[in-house]
Amino acid sequence: MSKKNLEIREIQAADLDQLLVLYTHLHNNPMPEIDNRIRTLWDKILIDEDYHIVVGIADEKIVASCVLAVIQNLTYGQRPYALIENVITHEEYRNRGYATKVLDFAKDIAIRNRCYKMMLLTGSKAEKTLAFYENAGYNQNDKTAFIQWLI
Numbered sequence: 001m002s003k004k005n006l007e008i009r010e011i012q013a014a015d016l017d018q019l020l021v022l023y024t025h026l027h028n029n030p031m032p033e034i035d036n037r038i039r040t041l042w043d044k045i046l047i048d049e050d051y052h053i054v055v056g057i058a059d060e061k062i063v064a065s066c067v068l069a070v071i072q073n074l075t076y077g078q079r080p081y082a083l084i085e086n087v088i089t090h091e092e093y094r095n096r097g098y099a100t101k102v103l104d105f106a107k108d109i110a111i112r113n114r115c116y117k118m119m120l121l122t123g124s125k126a127e128k129t130l131a132f133y134e135n136a137g138y139n140q141n142d143k144t145a146f147i148q149w150l151i
Helices: 013-023 036-047 098-112 127-135
Strands: 007-010 051-058 061-071 081-089 118-120
Touching: 007 098, 013 036, 013 051, 013 061, 013 081, 051 098, 061 098, 081 098, 098 118, 098 127
Parallel strands: 081 118
Antiparallel strands: 007 051, 051 061, 061 081
């Protein structure tokens, strides 16, 4: 399958089940039961104008995705910045450029929202993964990331 067969768009309400299945490929994330708590969270995500879930669809299923959060800001001329999270490609669809296409779509959203920068964190130390993010335009030299886990 070529990259041309990948449809890229923002998430739609009916995509929840497929997105959660894709997320099982992210750090062996378990498939949650879709209960009232999940549905309430889903509804909040769908109406949040600063929260964007980008999906890549091939073979009529979601095979790649990332989240872009636009964060309002009082510095840099009051321009927002963007945070990328949950970059994932289904294991059977990797190494086809799909994640790059999804990240490019997210970048377009950030530009339309006048973001002055995008940040992405990865827990991976694999050279292949780090090279992928660098090839996608990110660098690991400008900032130092610190994380404080709350759970």
